Amino acid sequence: MTALLEVEDLHKVFRVPDGKRASHGLVAVDRLSFDVPAGGSLAIVGESGSGKTTTARIIAGLEAPSSGLIRIDGETRKPLPWARSERARYARQVQMVYQDPSTSLDPSQTIESSLDEVLRCHFGRNRAARNRRISELLDQCGLDDRHRRRRPRSLSGGERQRAAIARALAAAPRIVILDEAVSALDVSIQAQILNLLASLRSALGLSYVFISHDLGVVRQVSDECIVMLGGVAVETGRTDDVLTEPKADYTRQLLDAIPRPGWTPKPRTSPGHTAGSGQPGRG
Amino acid sequence: MALTARLARGPALLRAGEPRDKPDVIAVIAGCVCAALLAAAIFAPLIAPYQPDTIDATAINQGPSAAHLLGTDSLGRDILTRLLYGARLSLLGPALVTLLSTTLGTAVAIAGSWLGGTADRIMARLLDVLFAFPSILFAVLAVVAFGTGLLAPVVALSVAYTPYIARVIRSAAVHERQLPYIEACQLLGYSSWRTAVNHLLRNVRLLIVAQATITFGYALLDLAAISFIGLGVQPPTADWGVMVSEGDSALLNGYVAESLAAGAAIVLTVVAFNVLGERLAARSQGRQ
Amino acid sequence: MTASAPGPSHGREVAPCLLELGGLQVELKIGGRPRVVVQQVSLVLGAGQTMGIVGESGSGKSVTARSIARLLPPRARVAGEVRFDGEPVWAMNRARLRRYRACDIGIIYQDPRAHVNAVHTVGDFVTEGVRDHPPRERRDLAISALQAVGIPDAERRLKQYPHQLSGGLLQRVMIAAATLPGPRLLLADEPTTALDVTTQSEVMAVLAEQRQARQLAMVFITHDLDLAVAVTDTIAVMYAGTIVETGPSASLHECALHPYTAGLLAARPQPSRVARLISIPGRPIAAYESGPGCVFAGRCAHAQQRCLEVRPEPRQFGSHVVSCHRAGELRGTLHEALERA
Numbered sequence: 001m002t003a004l005l006e007v008e009d010l011h012k013v014f015r016v017p018d019g020k021r022a023s024h025g026l027v028a029v030d031r032l033s034f035d036v037p038a039g040g041s042l043a044i045v046g047e048s049g050s051g052k053t054t055t056a057r058i059i060a061g062l063e064a065p066s067s068g069l070i071r072i073d074g075e076t077r078k079p080l081p082w083a084r085s086e087r088a089r090y091a092r093q094v095q096m097v098y099q100d101p102s103t104s105l106d107p108s109q110t111i112e113s114s115l116d117e118v119l120r121c122h123f124g125r126n127r128a129a130r131n132r133r134i135s136e137l138l139d140q141c142g143l144d145d146r147h148r149r150r151r152p153r154s155l156s157g158g159e160r161q162r163a164a165i166a167r168a169l170a171a172a173p174r175i176v177i178l179d180e181a182v183s184a185l186d187v188s189i190q191a192q193i194l195n196l197l198a199s200l201r202s203a204l205g206l207s208y209v210f211i212s213h214d215l216g217v218v219r220q221v222s223d224e225c226i227v228m229l230g231g232v233a234v235e236t237g238r239t240d241d242v243l244t245e246p247k248a249d250y251t252r253q254l255l256d257a258i259p260r261p262g263w264t265p266k267p268r269t270s271p272g273h274t275a276g277s278g279q280p281g282r283g
Numbered sequence: 284m285a286l287t288a289r290l291a292r293g294p295a296l297l298r299a300g301e302p303r304d305k306p307d308v309i310a311v312i313a314g315c316v317c318a319a320l321l322a323a324a325i326f327a328p329l330i331a332p333y334q335p336d337t338i339d340a341t342a343i344n345q346g347p348s349a350a351h352l353l354g355t356d357s358l359g360r361d362i363l364t365r366l367l368y369g370a371r372l373s374l375l376g377p378a379l380v381t382l383l384s385t386t387l388g389t390a391v392a393i394a395g396s397w398l399g400g401t402a403d404r405i406m407a408r409l410l411d412v413l414f415a416f417p418s419i420l421f422a423v424l425a426v427v428a429f430g431t432g433l434l435a436p437v438v439a440l441s442v443a444y445t446p447y448i449a450r451v452i453r454s455a456a457v458h459e460r461q462l463p464y465i466e467a468c469q470l471l472g473y474s475s476w477r478t479a480v481n482h483l484l485r486n487v488r489l490l491i492v493a494q495a496t497i498t499f500g501y502a503l504l505d506l507a508a509i510s511f512i513g514l515g516v517q518p519p520t521a522d523w524g525v526m527v528s529e530g531d532s533a534l535l536n537g538y539v540a541e542s543l544a545a546g547a548a549i550v551l552t553v554v555a556f557n558v559l560g561e562r563l564a565a566r567s568q569g570r571q
Numbered sequence: 572m573t574a575s576a577p578g579p580s581h582g583r584e585v586a587p588c589l590l591e592l593g594g595l596q597v598e599l600k601i602g603g604r605p606r607v608v609v610q611q612v613s614l615v616l617g618a619g620q621t622m623g624i625v626g627e628s629g630s631g632k633s634v635t636a637r638s639i640a641r642l643l644p645p646r647a648r649v650a651g652e653v654r655f656d657g658e659p660v661w662a663m664n665r666a667r668l669r670r671y672r673a674c675d676i677g678i679i680y681q682d683p684r685a686h687v688n689a690v691h692t693v694g695d696f697v698t699e700g701v702r703d704h705p706p707r708e709r710r711d712l713a714i715s716a717l718q719a720v721g722i723p724d725a726e727r728r729l730k731q732y733p734h735q736l737s738g739g740l741l742q743r744v745m746i747a748a749a750t751l752p753g754p755r756l757l758l759a760d761e762p763t764t765a766l767d768v769t770t771q772s773e774v775m776a777v778l779a780e781q782r783q784a785r786q787l788a789m790v791f792i793t794h795d796l797d798l799a800v801a802v803t804d805t806i807a808v809m810y811a812g813t814i815v816e817t818g819p820s821a822s823l824h825e826c827a828l829h830p831y832t833a834g835l836l837a838a839r840p841q842p843s844r845v846a847r848l849i850s851i852p853g854r855p856i857a858a859y860e861s862g863p864g865c866v867f868a869g870r871c872a873h874a875q876q877r878c879l880e881v882r883p884e885p886r887q888f889g890s891h892v893v894s895c896h897r898a899g900e901l902r903g904t905l906h907e908a909l910e911r912a
Binding site: 047048156157158159186187188189190191192194195213214215216217218219220240243244253254255256257258259260261262263264265266 | 627628767768769770771772773774775776778779794795796797798800801802820821824834835837838839840841842843844845847848849850851852854855
């Protein structure tokens with residue numbers, strides 16, 4: 001049985017200027033391959049500069065890979081740039097939920113209007129049918145009529161992220177990419193959203209590609225995971241196995257760095273190498 | 284006791300009300316003044332006590348009285364009436380300038396910020412050329428080329444103001460453009476047009492309104508100045524700039540009513556529109 | 572300013588007491604109106620001790636930290652007391668206040684790039700607190716400070732600008748700058764939140780080293796309860812502008828006495844186990860959104876009528892101080908109740 005999402009030899013190089021004239025290539029994603037079965041959940045774990053966000057954006061169709069193939073349901077994806085019809089079709093297969101819902105939702109649009117727009121663009125239908133679908137989406141995401149006519153700024157962080165999830169689901173995708181979708185939320189809200197995502201996955205048969213730096217979250221939501229460092233997958237496997245019996249040094253390092261009672265912070269043993277460590281930035 | 288029942292009573296639980304900002308009193312006052320001025324212009328025939336062109340040789344250069352609330356000018360015409368009728372032309376010109384320059388400026392700004400790259404750079408250079416011309420000079424040249432009246436100065440000022448509006452709108456649009464929600468539109472399969480208009484433009488609309496309001500004030504001043512120097516609207520048509528100019532001879536003889544009334548009207552309108560525009564701009568900035 | 576320290580204050584009573592907050596109340600202008608964001612916060616910290624202040628959005632933890640340094644917006648209204656070594660901070664004059672902020676306490680912020688002047692070199696930034704020393708000495712002090720926080724090639728780094736350093740390095744520079752003048756108290760406001768987890772570990776190691784070497788007391792603000800448990804002696808859990816529970820870190824983790832603390836512990840996903848995450852319904856509120864009763868009543872599974880009407884006073888339970896009407900009867904059962912839910 002072919003997997004729903006197949007990624008083969010994904011490779012992405014960015015050109016980085018070296019002073020005024022020269023430039024060198026920065027390998028953000030280094031020949032990455034993985035599969036996600038229908039209804040499965042894959043986590044891509046890494047720190048900043050690991051290439052996980054670039055991978056997510058390539059799968060979402062926001063960036064073109066330098067080389068490599070992506071197959072959805074056996075059909076190879078056309079290379080970018082896409083015509084409008086192709087992009088619209090892809091939108092109905094793959095959607096993404098961003099990290100920060102206060103900037104990923106249109107601040108001038110009510111929740112109802114943002115959902116309605118998606119429905120109108122993709123499914124037409126009459127107003128009554130759209131209204132019903134909007135109610136259904138809101139209900140699935142734990143929102144109700146009170147939130148329909150509100151704009152994002154009058155919603156709490158958790159409510160906004162629910163609205164962002166509802167908007168992604170409005171396009172009826174089969175694959176949802178979650179790019180650090182709970183990282184910006186308070187702990188008590190994080191749990192709510194993680195529970196919501198789990199129930200949506202089983203109720204709607206969605207497949208997830210979950211990008212995160214948080215191993216605790218990853219353990220909760222994914223069946224399989226890939227640990228990335230410097231654009232390379234240093235370890236892959238079932239999440240339970242990877243996190244309880246890590247084989248790669250880096251995975252062990254990540255696990256050791258997680259604070260817990262009795263933990264003492266340890267300086268990094270190997271001279272830190274992350275992709276982009278030559279650049280100033282996070283990490 | 285069921286948790287849900289408790290939730291229904293719990294204070295602030297799940298309630299996320301609209302953040303209540305304090306209403307901006309000054310903006311409201313300015314807004315009322317602007318509205319009153321527009322109403323005066325529109326309803327002039329209904330509220331003016333006389334006709335603007337009625338000459339009364341027996342009542343020349345009179346001060347304010349019961350019959351003439353603001354006095355009369357050197358031809359015996361009622362100043363208040365001329366002020367009200369003058370409002371029509373004096374406000375119409377700026378309105379046209381504002382409409383044209385805002386539309387053009389916004390279009391250039393949104394197109395430039397959306398397309399980016401070379402197209403944006405070319406537009407920026409074109410705007411730079413326009414920036415180099417002082418607006419009055421533009422208007423004078425236009426009048427020289429196309430004759431007096433309202434049309435030439437309006438067209439010239441519209442072109443001259445476009446780059447100012449475009450610059451402000453473009454910088455706000457560029458900021459919005461790189462926010463994730465614009466990219467999310469691409470993800471959702473929306474067309475470029477839909478994204479640029481329904482999402483990008485919509486989020487700078489408050490700023491556009493603010494800019495338009497400020498432009499109105501400047502246009503009024505420039506047009507009045509053009510009428511004052513004899514280009515633009517010609518006497519005997521009632522227009523505030525013309526009135527200031529016509530009243531100068533009476534001014535020298537100690538009769539200040541005409542020039543003062545027209546001048547005060549200009550100042551009041553410009554200040555009211557500027558204040559309103561600045562407050563709206565501040566509000567839109569605060570939202571970002 | 573009224574001095575009102577109600578009942579037992581949160582934190583261990585150890586003499587001498589380096590930092591003391593008594594009935595702190597802070598009002599800030601939000602949306603044009605003054606709103607209470609911190610209410611009735613009292614705690615004590617002895618020399619060399621570490622206290623973690625843990626809370627979510629709206630808990631008032633950052634504002635509390637800033638009150639200690641007296642770094643609130645000018646129109647903030649503050650009542651209650653902040654005493655450093657017995658001296659009221661909010662009564663200090665300008666000169667004393669400057670010395671207090673530069674030399675008595677050291678502050679480490681969450682985002683180093685926002686708090687380090689981009690046009691000054693690293694060397695200048697590190698020695699800002701010791702400007703009264705001669706230049707030669709300043710340079711040597713800067714080099715040794717950078718070396719102490721584990722920055723290799725310190726001499727070269729001195730001349731670099733902040734944008735040339737990574738986030739982790741810059742945070743170390745900030746620690747160096749904060750500890751160089753020899754403060755007795757460190758205020759760390761979410762110092763590692765913006766960093767990767769391995770970098771966080773490094774920075775926390777550096778911080779621990781510096782603390783031990785200089786016998787510094789520390790107030791550590793964070794939303795990460797696990798991190799606080801690992802690096803502090805005592806933890807104060809804040810919700811809606813008040814402290815709901817204080818206790819020794821290990822004990823808090825094992826057996827929380829306040830439903831909110833227990834809820835936070837249960838909601839946190841752990842890499843070591845897969846369990847159904849028990850979420851707290853609703854959302855975290857700020858002080859001005861709370862009603863007359865307990866601030867947590869609206870979200871608490873154990874709330875009763877009394878909880879909605881009467882605000883609980885902090886009471887001592889063993890080594891914890893808890894603000895909960897039902898703490899006594901719920902004691903020891905909170906964790907199980909959550910498992911069963």
